Amino acid sequence: MTTLTIVLTGACGGIGRALAVAFASAGHNLVLIGRNPDALAALREGLERPRSHRYIVADLSSAEAITELCSDIADGSAIDVLVNNAGTSSFGVFAETDDAVVEHMFQLNVLAPMRLCKGLMPLLLKSRKAAVINVGSGFGSIGFAGFTAYCASKFGLRGFTEALQRELANENIAIHYLAPRAVNTALNSDKVVAMNAELGNAADEPEVVAAAALAMLQLNKSSNRYLGWPERFFVRLNALFPSIVSGALKKQLATILRYAKSA
Numbered sequence: 001m002t003t004l005t006i007v008l009t010g011a012c013g014g015i016g017r018a019l020a021v022a023f024a025s026a027g028h029n030l031v032l033i034g035r036n037p038d039a040l041a042a043l044r045e046g047l048e049r050p051r052s053h054r055y056i057v058a059d060l061s062s063a064e065a066i067t068e069l070c071s072d073i074a075d076g077s078a079i080d081v082l083v084n085n086a087g088t089s090s091f092g093v094f095a096e097t098d099d100a101v102v103e104h105m106f107q108l109n110v111l112a113p114m115r116l117c118k119g120l121m122p123l124l125l126k127s128r129k130a131a132v133i134n135v136g137s138g139f140g141s142i143g144f145a146g147f148t149a150y151c152a153s154k155f156g157l158r159g160f161t162e163a164l165q166r167e168l169a170n171e172n173i174a175i176h177y178l179a180p181r182a183v184n185t186a187l188n189s190d191k192v193v194a195m196n197a198e199l200g201n202a203a204d205e206p207e208v209v210a211a212a213a214l215a216m217l218q219l220n221k222s223s224n225r226y227l228g229w230p231e232r233f234f235v236r237l238n239a240l241f242p243s244i245v246s247g248a249l250k251k252q253l254a255t256i257l258r259y260a261k262s263a
């Protein structure tokens, strides 16, 4: 196995931590990105071969911070992989969602991955095993009531990923889109967890996402992966016959709105 140097955003979050453990255990070296230096230091110390990893503190909602981050990464060492995992969500009816929340979501979920791809692409293209993994969501393919802004941002990330895959088809880099279903992390509020339970929506552990990401690193070409059954079936159904999915979701709307209106 080739040892890769992997830049991982959102490293201290629920999925990020599982990704860090899986990548480090597989022998890869990490550049951990987050906002909290103590949490980053503790994460690094808990990984296998802590001295092989470094961390950089950055708030990805700022374009200037991302420019600085890219130059810090470039000063450190060569890199092979960028994993755009940092993200935020919000649950509630759209009419009651603050504009600032929507703007922040697009900064973090869409613009930050785009800026990091652009800023780090010259470095990545020097690698013989270059890859980007954009962590999307099933909600990047299925519009779901109560998550309008989040869905819009993840649709944006998926569109960016697809276009980049096609634009870089002749380059030696794999661009992956990894779309988990619900995952048991702090991203989901108690209301979301309760709603999912009532609707019968299953949730994975973060390690399921990490295993899928690790498998992506073995691939030599771009890929898209949707986790969970029947979620990945609904992604395809929604692409082909959206009215069927609209009909099914309408039956759940009263339940969703009961949670979303009080969120």
Ligand SMILES: NC(=O)c1ccc[n+]([C@@H]2O[C@H](COP(=O)([O-])OP(=O)(O)OC[C@H]3O[C@@H](n4cnc5c(N)ncnc54)[C@H](OP(=O)(O)O)[C@@H]3O)[C@@H](O)[C@H]2O)c1
Pocket: 009, 010, 011, 012, 013, 014, 015, 016, 034, 035, 036, 039, 058, 059, 060, 061, 084, 085, 086, 087, 088, 089, 108, 135, 136, 137, 138, 179, 180, 181, 182, 183, 184, 185, 186, 187, 188
């Ligand atoms: N959980 C789910 O149900 C689910 C389902 C599908 C997709 N996803 C996607 O999976 C990814 C990871 O989510 P998660 O469930 O692990 O969420 P999480 O536990 O809330 O972690 C989110 C991570 O994003 C980072 N972050 C938030 N705002 C940031 C900012 N302004 N600058 C830099 N980093 C920031 C956080 O960093 P700090 O440590 O600095 O706070 C944290 O590490 C997201 O892209 C999410 O959309 C999650």
